[in-house]
Amino acid sequence: MSKILIRGAKVLGGEAQDVLIDGATVAAVGTGLSDEGARVIEAQGQILLPGLVDLHTHLREPGREDSETVLTGTRAAASGGYTAVFAMANTFPVADTAGVVEQVYRLGKESGYCDVQPIGAVTVGLEGKKLAELGAMHDSAAGVTVFSDDGKCVDDAVIMRRALEYVKAFGGVVAQHAQEPRLTEGAQMNEGVVSAELGLGGWPAVAEESVIARDVLLAEHVGSRVHICHLSTAGSVEIVRWAKSRGIDVTAEVTPHHLLLTDEMVRSYNPVYKVNPPLRTERDVLALREALADGTIDIVATDHAPHPHEDKDCEWAAAAMGMVGLETALSVVQQTMVETGLLDWAQVADRMSFAPARIGRAQGHGRPVSAGEPANLTLVDPAYRGVVDPAGFASRSRNTPYEGRELPGRVTHTFLRGRATVVDGKLA
Known part of the structure; x- marks a missing residue:
């Protein structure tokens, strides 16, 4: 019918x-x-909302089908209310060529549960040394407009500048995983009181904030678009707020788990709470909620990061970082933002459909619920x-x-x- x-x-x-x-x-x-x-x-x-759009999903295929496939990931997305997801590039092989992004795009078409828009890698092999085939990926059947080395930071300022210059030609955007690698060597959780008490290597907020500060200035210099993945600290909020006040073309996302959970959860040593970036403090959580409410943070993105049982059911130090999120994201946003009075449902539609579709240029998604x-x-x-x-x-x-x-x-x-x-x- x-x-x-x-x-x-x-x-x-x-x-x-x-x-x-x-x-x-x-x-x-x-x-x-x-x-x-x-x-x-x-x-x-x-x-009734427009279909949700996730700008940050790990579907793992090709290469890690033991944790997720495009089919199972899109089924999870549909269950969570999503009609479009953007698939991150850290697959095996890396989505750094037209051939790989077209494979992911085709698998999404075959799944039939939601549209899949591949994200292309910024650098070859996510190694941060040489720009990937950005133009070829954009011109491919997948029509890639978002590029990211997520899981790793594009820490070389020259490479980041060149990427911003390149994507500017076709209106693309670079989505940065803001993590200064030298400041996070051996890090296991947020650096603070809890990490000191537990004796776990600390991940300082400045490792995120320093990269965001550099990249918004580079975006201003180049006149290009930069998107900040999984923003997690109060300091990062202030930098993005400052950048927007200057008219810099920056957008930012927050994950559901960073809106709800804190580093206090790590006291259990349960690796299910091990994530990148790490869970932060209650002060950070409140700042993120306020920033999502006032529009400093543009969107909610899941950073859906599936792992097989054996990669999580082990001691903390050996466990993989990441959490699944597609099937619970809307519920967490309802609890943290709607039931607290920070957002109404029309604003939820903006943060989880209209804005991510606009940032990623997802055709046919993030549209008004109206005739035609x-x-x-x-x-x-x-x-x-x-x-x-x-x-x-x-x-x-x-x-x-x-x-x-x-x-x-x-x-x-x-x-x-x-x-x-x-x-x-x-x-x-």
């Missing part, structure tokens, strides 16, 4: 309306719409409360920091160009 009538949903958290989907498009939005020939979804009390627009939509039940059970995840990996934690909200339906990928909270 090509027609679907969503009845009585609060569009972007506003007034209850009906939304008629006809084929791949939103046909009408209003009240009292006819349900003739349509499958009806009763959505009273639910929130692509039917990329997410329906959320905000009244739901449930305990996180990773056994039910669609992701191939289970390394979530929220196991056993009660979180609000549940994605009941996700639509990709009018086709339901999630129905009644289950994958279609």
Whole structure:
């Protein structure tokens, strides 16, 4: 059936309306719409959002299919309400050529659960020594516009400048993993009181902040776009705020886990809390929430980082860094930002759909819920409360920091160009 009538949903958290989907498009939005020939979804009390867009996802394929594949990762994305994800380049082989990004793009097309836009590496092999084939990746079938060595920092200022100059020609953006490597050698967690008490190598905030300061100045000098991945400290917030006040073309993201969790969690020595950048202090968490609310931080991005059981179920020092996040992101944002009064649902739509689609230039995504627009939509039940059970995840990996934690909200339906990928909270 090509027609679907969503009845009585609060569009972007506003007034209850009906939304008629006809084929791949939103046909009408209003009240009292006819349900003739349509499958009806009763959505009273639910929130209808544009399909979520994640600018920072690790799908691991090619090379680490033991932790995730494009298929399992996009299934996880759909479960979390996402209709488009940007796949990071730190695969094996690295996505630093047109051939590899086209492979990821093709796998995304075949999965059918959400659109996959590959991110190209900035440097060959993520080694930070030589620019990758930025132009060839942009001109490929994948049409790459975002480039990142995420997992590693582009720490050479000359290389970073050249990358910014290169992508400027076609309106691309460099997404920087801000981590000064010399300041974080042997680091295991945030540098502070807790790291001193636990005897774990500290990761100072200045290692992030110094790179952001350099890169916003380089972006200003070149007149290009720079995006800051997984911003995590109060100091970083102030640098980005200052840069925006000068008119520098900088955008920034925060992860759900940096909005909720603190370095106090590391006292358990549970490697599920080991992440890059590390969990910071309560002061940092509050600063990040305020910055997301006032627009200094533009978007929420998951940094979905799946790992197989054996890479996490080991002693802290040997454990891999990262957390899965696609299936819990919206719930964490609801708890930390909506239920605290910092954001309303229309602003959630901006931070998790409109803005990331704009930054990454995701065609057909991050569009208004209105007639004539692509039917990329997410329906959320905000009244739901449930305990996180990773056994039910669609992701191939289970390394979530929220196991056993009660979180609000549940994605009941996700639509990709009018086709339901999630129905009644289950994958279609």
